[in-house]
Amino acid sequence: MKKLFLCTCNKTLNKWLDLERIQKEIGSTFESVKVHDALCLEEGLAFLDSEVSKDDAIVIGACTSQIIGVPLERRLKTEQVSFVPIREHVAWVHKEDKKSATNKAIILLQDGAIHVNHMEPKTAVDLQIEKKILVVGGGLAGLKVASDLVQLGVEVTLLEPPEFNKDDYVEKNQFMADSSTLKDTVNGLLATSKGAKKLNGTVTSLSGRAGLFSVIIKLDDGKEMDLLVGAIVVATHTEQSAPSLAKTSLYGKSENSVLISELATLASNKSGKTILVAQDPTYHESDAEGSYLLREVTQAAEKGNTVIVAHFNIYTKDENLYRKARESGVIFVRGTLEKVDKKKDQFVCRLENTLESQVREFTVDYIVLQPERKPWSGTRKLANTLDLNLDQSGFIKTRYSKMKPVQTSKRGIFIAGNAKTPMNLNDALASASNASLEVFKNIIAEGERKGWIPVIDEEQCDLCEACVNACPNDALRRDEDLIKHVPMNCEFCGICVSACPTRAIEFQSHKKDSWLARIEAIGANHKKLEGKKPFTLVYACSECANASIDQAGFTGKGYPTGTYVLQFPCAGMVSPIEILKGLVEGAEQVIVAHCPPGGCHHQTGDHLSELVVKFTQDMLTSIGQDPSRIKATYMIAALPNKMQEEVAHRG
Amino acid sequence: MDKRIDLLEAIRSIAVKTPMNDIEVPEKVVGFGTIEYKAQTCSACKKCILACEPGALDMDSTLNMPDYVRATVPMEGFRSKNRETLVTLLQSLKQDYNFGDVLAVSVPEGLAGYGSIDWSAEQCIACEKCIEACPENCLTLKKVYKLPEIVGEIEAVPVKRTEKDWEPFIICFVCWECSHAAADLAGLMHLSYPATIRTVRIPCSGALEPIHIMTAMAQGADGVLVTGCLLHECHYGGDSPKAGNFMQYDFVKFWSDIFEEIGIGGRLYIDFASAAMGIKFAEIVETFTEQIRKLGPSPIPVKSEVQE
Incomplete structure (x- = not known):
């Protein structure tokens, strides 16, 4: 049975929507139409409990699925449910025009009815997950992950790179915390991670999929070892090297020119000395390094030394560190060390003060340099083996810094701690805990992962591998004369569907025909209710863009009524066909809204949708149509105005 | 392939006039012909390119819009539903517009699934392997030899005088x-x-x-x-x-x-x-x-x- 449930949001929505007319006009589309005042509250949920059975297909006209979807997901007996956000997408943004707003609600609810018609139950991804974890890197973060997971009862193999050594590690990672805290933490973690199997060696090959990776490890004694693991956590460390300023500042030539890690020893023995601490202007430090610099210079100054810091940009999240340094008497000069001359036991340092545009000279006893922190030297090789992307500085790139900070570009592989960027102790431990939680979540989710998966029609398939190339998650693979779907790698984004030239890949519940039918119905219903009034179709990704449109509702940023939002799993799923279909059905404008550049939750959707729109625009130009009728743009929740701006610009 | 190259060189060496017309290939003559390509049904799967031994086919990263707007749907037997839909949509959007103004559109780099096939008359040996490989039936062999394209322009040769004692040889x-x-x-x-x-x-x-x-x-x-x-x-x-x-x-x-x-x-x-x-x-x-x-x-x- 197809049922419609409308929520009045505690009797507020009738102020802007004519709910009676909606019921009257849409009644024939559904077998039953019920109105409730608060579907999201316990009484509403109980009401749905009694009204909805397992085989029903239902449309919920209420607030956004981001809100009502959460309590309903657990309570609803059916999976065939379409949410029509009549509050955020209609009532709250079209407060001026009740008649048109009601028309829009009717059109969207009818669209919801078509949507559920095409819906199928979600496929449970019932695949084996190996309940063993490999942690690469035995530093703080690696030990923390191992310790966390061992305590959760997971079998962990901890792979330490050949050169790893505990005391050396504490010595070299002083930037993370002071020596004693660091030592204590490492010792504590070594004790709690005892249950992990420790190996010394390097990963030489990786195959398989998320949940079932086969790893070959070359041990230090030359033997090779096969390991089957469910997930991999990369927790490699950083290495320090002398900055490019080293040559100017006679580092290596004079024993009084040192790196900052030696400042503490210098300052403890001698006081009353003049010390110049220099930052390299070409190097962009992390928060951990900036804070470390401030901590060290404060201590040196407190010991009775004159400390001058020639800095370019000291980056720290803790303002107090800077204040404390100032109070302890550290002199900050913004500028670059340009020239150093040795004069007896001292150095004459010339630096240009960029604030005063003036050249200054200091005579100092010691020059202390801030080193550059680079990723572990084996990172690139490891990333090649594991098929991970690196960022500009050579650290391992996270999948999406906001929402998926410990995920890498490859599903099933996570990063923790300094593998991502230099971090202080707390951040590294937090990141490691985050990674272990994500891993654990994956392990206990066995058989529970659900989604609408792409279904491949072998008859239609030309084996052109467009989907294999387009998939950002390696979830489609060519296996002889077949394209096979790897559900554990899949993120259900639908990019493969857009890439397929023949429609051999169809998305469950999001079949091409269903999109075309929905677009057609919106066009027809709009014409019926609104006549010749122009309308806009917005194809929004279900992540950032949809959140932004919801935000427009929350903040009351109104836009014209003839604007219909269709939610796609990812903007990368939109192909020229849906865009052109919108125009054919009479839309004045079609907007494809995606996540901000580089911020796609599925890695490539933002870029792909821009390409698709550009390509479609070229097609339109070629056949004499106005290409400005379609556009791709990003929308993010932080910019609730975006929807208003984009839609208002039309015509 | 050397044989084909030798043959083409031989034709060029004995040609005294730039050919203007395509030659009809008689039924029994194999090895010569023209591959006709229906861009609108092509899924750019590159199977034909892989099948072509002499390397007469290549991928061209353009979308052949003129073919798209000229195609008749559904007469031309589209196997790919996506192509058929795309062609239909483009045709219903097409303004009253001269076909000559419709230009091919270049496919942006990184967009999979679109493209056209480039066929080189010179390399083709009309073996029909590409036709067998094509899953979308967009290639056909036409029994026409594109001589002008293959031979190219021929420099005029000086007219020979007939010697008095000339006898045919x-x-x-x-x-x-x-x-x-x-x-x-x-x-x-x-x-x-x-x-x-x-x-x-x-x-x-x-x-x-x-x-x-x-x-x-x-x-x-x-x-x-x-x-x-x-x-x-x-x-x-x-x-x-x-x-x-x-x-x-x-x-x-x-x-x-x-x-x-x-x-x-x-x-x-x-x-x-x-x-x-x-x-x-x-x-x-x-x-x-x-x-x-x-x-x-x-x-x-x-x-x-x-x-x-």
């Missing part, structure tokens, strides 16, 4: 079954025919390759005569449509058409005589010599003089 390829016997019989019968021919014995007229004809012409022959057994009586095939002389008949027709286009028309001729036809053989030689005499000496600049 004809290479005559005779099969070693009937027609050679016919030539023998003409001798035994003491029939006289012009002394213009030099016979070259070949196993069957069907064994004659185009390169032999080209070489003869390039080396200064004024005409090439091919003789074989009577049709239906070939010693290698007899009545079969694949018999040597049947095949060669079509080939000679094809090459005569090419000769016509490249400015040496009428200098290639095929006829048939059985072992009992000494008289006919003499007649064939006489007629052809007469024809060459009318045409005059071959206009092809001779590279090396043939010593008589």
Whole structure:
């Protein structure tokens, strides 16, 4: 049975929507139409409990699925449910025009009815997950992950790179915390991670999929070892090297020119000395390094030394560190060390003060340099083996810094701690805990992962591998004369569907025909209710863009009524066909809204949708149509105005 | 592939006129043709490119819009529903617009699933492997040889003056079954025919390759005569449509058409005589010599003089 449930949001929505007319006009589309005042509250949920059975297909006209979807997901007996956000997408943004707003609600609810018609139950991804974890890197973060997971009862193999050594590690990672805290933490973690199997060696090959990776490890004694693991956590460390300023500042030539890690020893023995601490202007430090610099210079100054810091940009999240340094008497000069001359036991340092545009000279006893922190030297090789992307500085790139900070570009592989960027102790431990939680979540989710998966029609398939190339998650693979779907790698984004030239890949519940039918119905219903009034179709990704449109509702940023939002799993799923279909059905404008550049939750959707729109625009130009009728743009929740701006610009 | 390159070079070396028209390829002639491509049904799967041994096909990262808007849906048998939908949508959006203004659209880099096939007439050996490989049926073989495209522009050659004592010089390829016997019989019968021919014995007229004809012409022959057994009586095939002389008949027709286009028309001729036809053989030689005499000496600049 197809049922419609409308929520009045505690009797507020009738102020802007004519709910009676909606019921009257849409009644024939559904077998039953019920109105409730608060579907999201316990009484509403109980009401749905009694009204909805397992085989029903239902449309919920209420607030956004981001809100009502959460309590309903657990309570609803059916999976065939379409949410029509009549509050955020209609009532709250079209407060001026009740008649048109009601028309829009009717059109969207009818669209919801078509949507559920095409819906199928979600496929449970019932695949084996190996309940063993490999942690690469035995530093703080690696030990923390191992310790966390061992305590959760997971079998962990901890792979330490050949050169790893505990005391050396504490010595070299002083930037993370002071020596004693660091030592204590490492010792504590070594004790709690005892249950992990420790190996010394390097990963030489990786195959398989998320949940079932086969790893070959070359041990230090030359033997090779096969390991089957469910997930991999990369927790490699950083290495320090002398900055490019080293040559100017006679580092290596004079024993009084040192790196900052030696400042503490210098300052403890001698006081009353003049010390110049220099930052390299070409190097962009992390928060951990900036804070470390401030901590060290404060201590040196407190010991009775004159400390001058020639800095370019000291980056720290803790303002107090800077204040404390100032109070302890550290002199900050913004500028670059340009020239150093040795004069007896001292150095004459010339630096240009960029604030005063003036050249200054200091005579100092010691020059202390801030080193550059680079990723572990084996990172690139490891990333090649594991098929991970690196960022500009050579650290391992996270999948999406906001929402998926410990995920890498490859599903099933996570990063923790300094593998991502230099971090202080707390951040590294937090990141490691985050990674272990994500891993654990994956392990206990066995058989529970659900989604609408792409279904491949072998008859239609030309084996052109467009989907294999387009998939950002390696979830489609060519296996002889077949394209096979790897559900554990899949993120259900639908990019493969857009890439397929023949429609051999169809998305469950999001079949091409269903999109075309929905677009057609919106066009027809709009014409019926609104006549010749122009309308806009917005194809929004279900992540950032949809959140932004919801935000427009929350903040009351109104836009014209003839604007219909269709939610796609990812903007990368939109192909020229849906865009052109919108125009054919009479839309004045079609907007494809995606996540901000580089911020796609599925890695490539933002870029792909821009390409698709550009390509479609070229097609339109070629056949004499106005290409400005379609556009791709990003929308993010932080910019609730975006929807208003984009839609208002039309015509 | 060297053979095809040699052949194309041979055609170019004997051409004295820039060809203007495509040549129709007779039914039995294989190895020559034009691959026609329906861009609108193509899924850019590259199967044809992989199948093509001589490398005559390549991917062009453009979308052939003119073909898209001209296609008739659903007449053209779209297998790919996405292509059919795309074509339909584009056609319903197309303004009242001159087809000539519709231009191909370039496919942005990184967008999978779109593209067109580039076919090179010069490389193609019409083996039809691409057609077999194509899952979308967008390739067909048309029995037309794109001579102007393949040969290109030919520089005009200086007109030769006919020397006073010029006599036609004809290479005559005779099969070693009937027609050679016919030539023998003409001798035994003491029939006289012009002394213009030099016979070259070949196993069957069907064994004659185009390169032999080209070489003869390039080396200064004024005409090439091919003789074989009577049709239906070939010693290698007899009545079969694949018999040597049947095949060669079509080939000679094809090459005569090419000769016509490249400015040496009428200098290639095929006829048939059985072992009992000494008289006919003499007649064939006489007629052809007469024809060459009318045409005059071959206009092809001779590279090396043939010593008589």
